[in-house]
Each structure stands twice: as structure tokens, then as C-alpha cells.
Amino acid sequence: FTPAMLKLRVLTVRNALVRECMAELLATFVLLLFGCSAAAQVKTSRETKGQYLSVNMAFSVGVMSAMYLSKGISGAHLNPAVTLSFCVLGRSPWDRLVPFCLSQLLGAYMASALVYLVYYDAIMDFSGGVLTVYGQNETASIFATYPSEFLTLGRSFLDQIVGTGMLMLCILSLNEKRNTPAPTELIPAIVGVIVLGISVSMTGNCGGAINPARDLGPRLFMLTAGWGTEVFTCYNYWFWVPLVAPLIGGLIGTFLYLIFIDWHLPDPDQPENLSNAHDVNDKIKATWDSGAELREHNF
Amino acid sequence: FTPAMLKLRVLTVRNALVRECMAELLATFVLLLFGCSAAAQVKTSRETKGQYLSVNMAFSVGVMSAMYLSKGISGAHLNPAVTLSFCVLGRSPWDRLVPFCLSQLLGAYMASALVYLVYYDAIMDFSGGVLTVYGQNETASIFATYPSEFLTLGRSFLDQIVGTGMLMLCILSLNEKRNTPAPTELIPAIVGVIVLGISVSMTGNCGGAINPARDLGPRLFMLTAGWGTEVFTCYNYWFWVPLVAPLIGGLIGTFLYLIFIDWHLPDPDQPENLSNAHDVNDKIKATWDSGAELREHNF
Amino acid sequence: FTPAMLKLRVLTVRNALVRECMAELLATFVLLLFGCSAAAQVKTSRETKGQYLSVNMAFSVGVMSAMYLSKGISGAHLNPAVTLSFCVLGRSPWDRLVPFCLSQLLGAYMASALVYLVYYDAIMDFSGGVLTVYGQNETASIFATYPSEFLTLGRSFLDQIVGTGMLMLCILSLNEKRNTPAPTELIPAIVGVIVLGISVSMTGNCGGAINPARDLGPRLFMLTAGWGTEVFTCYNYWFWVPLVAPLIGGLIGTFLYLIFIDWHLPDPDQPENLSNAHDVNDKIKATWDSGAELREHNF
């Protein structure tokens, strides 16, 4: 008996696009299952079984786990804003844009449904059986994001642009061999830490979706599960903000990275820059290695 | 005087099975000692010396430490659900199933006993000397898991299936060279982080045992230590749920991983797939390395 | 279509100094955006969306992200105190001192402005529209640091010296090949952890700026944004302490490192020391590797 025997050849997907979409779907499913479950646990336990920070951590671990599951297959975008930016950068083919976004959306929808099933009793106990978007016993915030009362539309739009911009700006530098690359095998963990940082600092205004799929998927589920159309109409149809703003924010963060960092990194095609590259590397060595590099052969 | 002199050859175990069972026993002992001690500290100090999150962290560190102690010897299953899944996958021989499960159970039992000894005064002070399963001063939740009042049987069964499924789904991808492997030497730490994620998100309903040994071992100890048969009879004999559901959940998570990810990974035996493998790798490189890979020889 | 096509050659900066200043500016911007946003989120939500620890974590993640963005270009100083110490150590050319400090200051100023824009509604809602430095509804502590009522001037000066000294002392050892180097690719993450440690232990007296740019930048912004001159005059013109003390503290930490550690590390130019080096290494191996090293060729 061997693992190979388990492999049902008939189920093996030969098509790369389908395989990648399945990976994006499963990964986004995992991300949302971690995040929304934590939100449900903290909310329904009235913070006796966790706190705001637990939810931030859950999304962070979710990103890490989702990336280890899919990064080698689809690139682990998990987020239409990331997919769009990668397409613009030419790092992902444009024909992936729509299929990936739909897969991410479906994964987020399915995760919300499962979280609802798992925490159904708790949600009913907490809400008194009435699924509402407003008020003390609202449970909509377990799944999707909503703006604070005091928040203006423009402000929430800016909030989502900044949050998503920071995400792209920070992750784009992680694998740049010409700068300070993170260990390739630990990028999922480090992206998770970056998401934790964004969660503790940029979710105060409107929950920090910074991901259209993460927000629309659960919202669509709530519509079908009994929260009613209010999940879309509430706060003057605010739901479109976390759909549109992150796409723009991701691009702004991407160009910020290009303008401030990437375009000035040594270009191997141009010798004089390459030499610069060496200067830079040497200086950095000097800055951090205290010249140990130079002595290394002695050890 | 050398360390070798300490080695009592007579005590050296030559039998691989015994050696592996000793490792599983010690590792599960370490895992439970961390986790249940934290639960005792937080509970008996009435959250003045820690909080719910501390307990989550303790189980996480416990998993990491336990894996570093035993992964090179027994594979560090620490959990019958993991052992069963690995046997089904053919990654662990079937003749290990029963011995490993018993070792894990014994390790969990011994850890509970030690935690009880260490926190005996605190438990007596907190509970007023009466060891109960219900009420304000109950201390049973320090050791084993119990469902929330509002939870139905089916829901708790689903809860344990989902939690254990997520565990298997997430850890199975960590060492897959054909996908995005985690650094082999850091897998214990990353599995610990995944367990932290599950603890902050999927323990709201019924404590998230997701491990038959972790739950039955301490429960058996409580039976012998004075909590009485109520630890088994309470909540309508609920104790069987964390014994059975994790085994099923682990298998579901395993097959979810096979169906969505593993079966579609390039199979080296089939050249055309192997080429796919390269396509995939190249694309991922393109996605994350911004082509630095291609230029690497310049550095 | 390729990423190269995005590259506007005209925007490429050929001058190393300008390139490095841009990196320092962006990196300090990222650090402050994470940190001050978290402070705004926790403060304006009255700790319902995070707590003191969240702010500590945000600065930690900010340092990590900022270093991955700039370490390969400018060395990721992010802090005039670090730049000064590196100049004294000869690890950074003196002509970088002023330009780097100004870039860091500008980055911090810009980050504060953006945080103010993003959290404007929240700040207005929390403060009732009055931007003050003192009182229940003060919002100045979101951006810059202030001393506790009971704190004397000398004590706050010592506090900043000790905090910055610990920072330099701890980071200087991270890349020393002759001691216990951290993985080069993970130094940003480890420095982030060290900053977390300082944040949870040395910010009780006066907020723990340990960075002139991190404190003056936001303070200048507040002056221009409506908090008035009080941000400088308050607590008897205390603002100069986090400007001067960190510079001195950084140097003290640096010399502490040189006197206790660096000067006694084996010097490859002197053979008899080099042999010492080997003795040391061997002993350490013996201490930690349980002689596995010696057996390694067997595996």
C-alpha cells in the first residue's frame, strides 16, 4: 500500500489554469476560515475567548498557511488587488485576472458558509436568533467589514487605499535579490507578519478588508443566509468601497515601490549600474557585517 | 569525564518501535504540560496572570518544543488523528498506529498528573477544595475540553472535524518540495504557529481539542484524581466527540489536500508533467522574484 | 508587455546618495505609518480595537518591513541615532549623516500627515474637534512622545539613553560572523523583535522614542496641523530630550558592545588570536552541538 495508490489519476487536473484556480480557491478558503472563525469566536464569546488581537493573529496565520498551500502553484495571490497589481507588473499573465478573482471570491464565500455552520449555535445564542447588521447584537461584522459611524465616505476610501498600498509596498520587496531578500521558504510567514502589522494599525476606521474577495464573498453569503439586503444597502451602499479602493490602493503601492526602490536597483544590462550594484552591496556589507565578510575565509 | 561516560549502555533501547514510542510519549507529555499549565495559571489566577491568548500561545510553544524533541525519531505526531492520517497516506507504517496512540495517551495522562501536582494548591484555593465540572469554580476545563451550553451535539462534532481538518490540510503542505516548502529545520515552529491560529479561531465552541489523546488523557486523569465520573457523563456523555471527530476530520483534511493540491503537483514519472512543473516554477519565480533569478548569475 | 516597459528610464536615479536618501525616506515613512496608525487606532477606539501591545507590535512590524525595503540600498538606519553610531564605527560614510537624518525626518513627517488624514474623522470624534496635548481627550500622544507627570527631566534623559543604548547593543551583534550571527536574510525580522522587546519594557516613562526622527517629524507635523506650539512648549520644552538623548545613548550602547564583546573577538590579523577563535568555536560547538559536528561526516 503506497500513497500513489490513493492517487485517482482520473481526478488529476492536467490544465494549469484549473489547477491554479483550485489552489487560489482553497487558499482563500483557508485564509477566511481562520479569520472569520476568530471573529466569530471573539464576538460570540463577548471577548471571553479572545480579543481584537486574536482576530488580527488569525488572519495573519491564515495568510501564512494559505501561502504555503498555494504559492508554488498559483503564486498565492489570495486577493484580487494583488492579482491585478501582479498582472500590471507582468508577473502574472492577464488571462489569470478574472479566473483568479472568481476563485478567490468563491473560496471566501465557501469559508463564510462553513464558519456560519460551525458557529451557528453561538451566533444564534449571541444574537438572540435575529441576524442584524446594526446594534448591540449585530453579527454581520463577523463576516464582512463595515465603517465606523463617524467615518465619511472619502475617508473610508482613502483608508482602504492606504492599507492595500502598504500591503503591496511591503511584500514587493521581500524577494528582490538585488535588495534585502527574505528567505524564499519563509516569505509566507513574513507576509503573515506584515498582515498582522496592517491589522493592528489600519483596521480602526472600517475593518481593513484591503481585499475585495475577502469582503464581497462573505457579504454575498450573508445575503443568502438571512441577513437580508441590508448587508449591501447599509451605510448608504458602502459595500463598494472595499471592492474598488483596494484595487487602486494596490496599484499605488506598487508604483510607490517602483518609483522609490525598484527603478533604481542596479540593472544588470547596464555595466555601470552593475558596478553601482557592487558598491551598494559592499557598503551594506560594511554597514552590517563589520567587514566580517572580508575575513570570512579565515574561518 | 565526557558525556559518553553518562551513557548507560544497558539503558540504551535497540528496538526502533520502543524508541519511537518513548519519543511520542515524552513529546505529548511536553505539549500537554505547556498547555494545561497555562490553562491552570490563567484559570486559578482569575486571568490576572495571563489570559485566553496565553493558553493559545502555550499550546503553540508546546507543539514546537515537542516536535523538536521527537520529529527526528518518531515523526512527532503527538496526535492519534495525525498518526491515522499518516498511516492512510502510507507515510507511517500501520503497525505504529496503536502503539503511538497509546504512548500519546499515556504522555497526556502523565502531563495532567504533573500539572495537577504543581498547581494543586492553586486549584484548591480557586475551587474551594471541591473538584467540579460545572459552575463558577469548576476546574475540569483546565485539563479537558467541554462544550458551551448552547452547543448541539452535531455542531460540536462538525467543529472538531473542521478544526482537525484545517490542521492536517495546513501541515501537509509544509514539506512539499514540489510546492512551497517551509525550511525543514523550522517546520516545528511553523506547525506551532498554525496551532496558534487554530487556537484563536476554532476553540470557541468546545475548546478545540482536535486531538483524542490531548483530551482523553487528562479526562482519565481527572477520573482518577477526584473529579468523579462526571467528567465522562457530563453534557450527555459528550467526551466521545473529541475522540472520534478528530480522526474523521484529519482524514477529510488529508483528502482535501490530496484533491485540491497534491494530485495535481508535477509527477516526475511523467515527463510532460515534469515540464509543467518547470512552467509552474518559472511562473512562480516570475511572480515573486521579479526575474531576479534570471539575473542572479550577475551577482 | 513586460515590467521593464514600466520602467521610466528618465526617472531612474543614477546618484547613489539620492537613491539611498529616497530609501531612508520611504522606510522611515513605512515605520511611522505602521506605528502611528496603531496608536491612532487604539487611542481613538478607546482600546476597543487594540491595546498598548498592539502599538508595540505595529512598530515592530514597521521596523521589519522598513528594513526589507531599504537595507540593501541604504542600510536601513531609519534613525539618526543609528546613522550617527554607524558613522562613528566607520560603517557608514560621514557624508551620509546629515542627508540621511533629513530624509528620515521628512519620511516621519509625511507619515504623520497621512495618518492624520486617514484617522481625521476618528481623531475629531475622539477629541471633540479640539486638538490638545493635555487632558482626557488629548490626541498628541498618537504622534509624538510625552513624559509621565511624575517624571523628572534627568530621569527621562536617562530613560532615552538606556533605551537607545539597548537598541544599538543588541543589533550590533546580529551580523558578527565571529560570534553568533543571525541569518542575514532574517535580520530585519529579528531587529523587529528586539524593538518589540524595547517597546514592552522601556516605554513606560516617556513613550520610548529612542529615535529623534520618529519624534521630531510627527511633532513638526502637529505644529503645522493645529495642535499649536504647545507640542514643543509642553512639559517645559521637553521635546529636546528625545532629540539629544538617543544620539548619546546610541553611542554608549555602541561602545558598551565594543568594550564587552567586539574588541575581544578573534582578530584574523593575529595568528595566536585566530587560534583562540578556533578554541572558542570548538568550545561553543561542544557546548551546543553535543559533538554532533564531529560526527557529521557520518551522516
Added chain:
Amino acid sequence: FTPAMLKLRVLTVRNALVRECMAELLATFVLLLFGCSAAAQVKTSRETKGQYLSVNMAFSVGVMSAMYLSKGISGAHLNPAVTLSFCVLGRSPWDRLVPFCLSQLLGAYMASALVYLVYYDAIMDFSGGVLTVYGQNETASIFATYPSEFLTLGRSFLDQIVGTGMLMLCILSLNEKRNTPAPTELIPAIVGVIVLGISVSMTGNCGGAINPARDLGPRLFMLTAGWGTEVFTCYNYWFWVPLVAPLIGGLIGTFLYLIFIDWHLPDPDQPENLSNAHDVNDKIKATWDSGAELREHNF
């Protein structure tokens, strides 16, 4: 101008013992400065600037930083219980035992003094100027550990044995090439995580010193700083427990590791065991690598 110019040859220590003692002193100083500062910050701010968990984290980061500073020089024991165990294991020469313990004690004493200087105003403000060991405004627990009211002597002795035993048991496996070694360059970080785990789970009874130097150093400082002899006489001269119990506990943990793990690891001197070693390694590979290892040459 070069760093070499800073090096005062006259100050260079040629004697290995002195050099190692200086490293142990500085490292223990760093560990205590992080830990006690956090305790002072949380205590004097009445948990408004941190919580119990912050103190746990500070000790964890302190261990990591201290190890990066000294591991390559003295082995980074930081703890007489660790030094004793390493001497018994033959991993550290016996002539290091006393000098290292004294250096650790002195480092701990100096750190307490500095923490007192830095937090003097806060301590005076919190305690009302009266330095006491008992009562609401006691400040002795900032520096040394004390038992809970309900704790019996024997229980606290067991508590310290178990805590220190877990420490040794867990760290001894980290660098075992024949088992699952942690990355050598990350051992300081992983030991820090283990210490965090112990802090959140085994400090409920009596503060979890698990280190004679960490407890006696600050206690001696308090005696000289004005807390009076009560720091030693309180709780019926309890202070000797964290001095003696950790030494025994460390040895118990060490032998637990030898008996359960080390003695059964393949011994390269004995071919038949070596083959076992390979069996084990192969099985583990099979368990975790899903045979990817075998296919690796294809990639």
C-alpha cells in the same frame, strides 16, 4: 578613519575566561534589563502600559538578544542551572561553573540597579515612596519572585524543578544533528520562544525564576536599595527555593532528555546503530517529505 582605529589594543582581553565572563555578565545584564524593565512598566502603570503577557514577552526577547550577544563567546548560559547542567554533560569545563555563576549574578545585580534608576520616579509615584514587599503598593515583585499566599514550600520547590526541567529538556534537543536540529543561527530566537512558553504557563505559583542568578541578583540589589532584609526573610525565608530548586530541576530535565531521547540516538561508532539511524531518517523523510526527497534530483 576606520573601526580598527577605535580598537584600544590595551583594553583587549587575551584571557579566554575573562572574555567569557564578560560576555556572560553583559548577556545576563541584557536579559534582566528587558525583563525587569517590563515588570516595572506594567506594575507602575497599573497595567495601562502593558500586561502580564508583555512581561513574558520581554523576558523572551531578552533571552534572544542576550544569546546573540554571547553565544559565540561563552555559550550564552545566562543561568547557573544551565551552566551546571552543561558542566555535568561535559559540554562546559567545570572550571567555568563558579566564574560564570558569579558573572551572571553580577550582571543581574547591575541590571536591577539600572532598572531602579530608570524607573525610580515611577516606583516612587506608585509606591508612595515606601519600598515594601507586601501589600497593594509592593514593588519588590518588579525585581525578584515571590510565592502566592496559598503556596506551600514543597509545592514551590516542585514548581521550580518542573519549570527549569522543561527549559533544559526543550533546549537540549535544539542542536542535535541526529534528531531534528533547529537552524543554528536561529537557536537564540527559538530558545526565546521556549522561555515565552514557560513564562505563560509555569509562572503562576511563584513567578517562575527558574534561574538562581535572575532571582538572587535583583534580591541582593533590593537589600542594598532600601527594601530591607524583608526581601530575604519574607514568606519564611523563601528566597532559597529559586536558588536551589532550579539547579536540581535543570539536572532532572537533562537526564530526562538523556534517558528518553539522547541515549537512543544512533551512535556512529556502532555500525548497526548507524544503519538504524538511516532507517529512522528514511522513515522521517517518508513521514514528512512525502518522498519528495527521493524525487529531488528531478528538480
